[in-house]
Amino acid sequence: MISEAQFQKELQLIISNAIREDVGDGDHSSLACIPASAQGKAKLLVKDDGIIAGVAFAKMIFNYVDPSLQIEVFIEDGTPVKYGDVVFHVSGSSQAILKAERLVLNSMQRMSAIATKTKKYVQLLEGTNTKILDTRKTTPGFRACEKWSVKIGGGENHRFALYDMVMLKDNHNDFAGGITLAIAKTKAYLKEKNLDLKIIVEARNLEEVKEIIASEGVYRILLDNLDYETTKKAVALIGDKCLTESSGNINENTIRNYAECGVNYISSGALTHSVYNMDLSLKAI
Template sequence: MSTDFPLFKEELRQFIKNALDEDVGRGDITTQATIPADEKLGAALNSRQNLVIAGMPIAVEIFKTLDPLVDIEILANDGVEVTAGNCIMRLHGNARKMLTAERSALNILQHLSGIATLTREYVREIEGTGCTLLDTRKTIPGYRKLAKYATRLGGAQNHRMRLDDGILIKDNHIARVGSVSAAIKAAKDFDGSASTIGITVECDTLDQAEEAVKAGADRLLLDNMTLNQLREAVSRYKGTVKLEASGGVRLDTIRAIAETGVDYASVGRITQSAPAVDIGMDYLDQAVS
C-alpha cells in the first residue's frame, strides 16, 4: 500500500465496514439462494476505457474482508494509467464472497479512478505553463481524504484539506467585516496564526487585489476574472504574492488561464463532478467445488 494512502488502518477498516453494511444488509440473499457455499470462482477486473487507477488498496481489502483466503494479483497499482481492455486485477476465491463484495469494490474503484482520470486530463492541459492544478473542498462529506488522494494521483496539488489548514478570506467574510483591509487585519490579529500559515484573500476585482496586497495578503484568489484581468494581476503582483485563478476553470478554459502566468488554478469539478470510470468484473472460468 502506498505511503501516500490517506487512511489509517482503523479508518480503512471502518470505511469498509460501513460500505459493506450499507450494501449487504442482513445478507446477499440472491447469492445465497443460487450459489453453493463451497464454490470457487476466478475473476478479472478489466478497464473498459482509458483511465488512471485510484482506490486499488480499498478494493483489495473489501475482497479480503469477506474472503481472507482469496488469491489476488494486482496488475495496476494506484496512479498507473491504463488503456481500455487491460486487466488491472485477477482474483480467485469463494464464489459467494466474491459476488457479494463485487459492487462495493467496484463502486469505490470506479469513483476514485474517475477523479484521478479527470484530474490527469486537467494536468495535461496545463503542461509547460508553470501553473499548478489545485483541488478544492467540494467533496462528498466523509470522502474528502479519498477524493483528495485521487486528485494527487492524477497530478494535482491539494488545497486546504479542512478549514483549519489556512486562512482564506472570502467575499462573505469581507462583507461582514466591512473591507478587505479590515478582514486581513483581523486575520493577522487572530492568535498569531496568520504569521505561520499565511493569508489568502478572494478578490473579485483588481481594486480588491490591490487593497489585499497593500494590507499584507500572502496569496490572492482571483475569482471569475477575465483573462485580461488575470494578466494585469500577474503583471502587477507576480513574485510579490502567489496568484490563484478560480471560478470558470474548465477543461476547455484552463490552458488559456494558465498561460496568463498565474501560479495556480483551482478546480472544483475534479472532485465534485468527475464521472465514474468503466471498470468491469468478468468471470474467467466455470465455478468449481
C-alpha cells in the same frame, strides 16, 4: 494538509460506512445460494479508456471484507488503460468477493474518472509553471478517495477540509466587515488558538488585490472569476509577495489561457463534480 494517519483513517471510515450501507445484516443473495466454503476467482475488467485509479483502495476494501482474499495486480494506479485490459485478479471466498464487489466497482469507476480528467488538465498545462488544484466540491463522505484520485492523475490537493487551512472568500470578507478586517481578525484568532494554518484570501478585482497585498502574512491570493487581462495585471501587482490561484470559469477551453497569465495554481471543482464514471466490471473466471 491533513497527516497521512488522518488520511488513512478517513479511508477506513469510508470503507466501514459503505459496507454498512450496502451489506446491512447480510448479503442474502450470496448467503442463500453460495456455500460459505465456496472458493472463486474474478477479474477487474476495463471497458473504457483512461487512467486507472483505486487499485490500492480496492485492496483495502477486499482486506476489510476478508483478509484472506488474494489480489494479483497487473496494472497499478495512474496507468493508462484501454478497453479489454485486466487490472487485477482476486481469489478466495466467493461470498467475500461478492460482498466487496459493488463498493470496489463504485469506488474505482469514480476514482478512475477523476484521475482521467485530472490527467487531461495536467496535459493541457504542460510547458507552463501552473499546477492544477482540486476543491472541496466533492461527494459527501467520499472526499478522501476523490482527492487521492486527483493526486493519481497528476494534480495537487487544495485544503482537505475547513480545518486544515484558512480560506477567506467573498462572504467571509463581507460578513467580517471587509478584507482588511477579515485578515486582521484571522491572524488574531490563529495566534490566540496557537494554530499554524496558511491563509488564502479571495479577490474579486484589482482593488481587492491591492488591499490583500497591504496585509502581510497571506499565503495565496485567489483570483476569482477574473478575465485574462485582469488576471495578468493582478499577477504583476502581486509579484513574489505571495502565491496566486485562479478559479471560476475554468474548463478545458480556458485553463491554458489562465496558466499563461502566470498564476501559480488553477483550482477546478470540475475535477471532482463533473465526471462520467469509467466503465469497469468484476467478472468471475
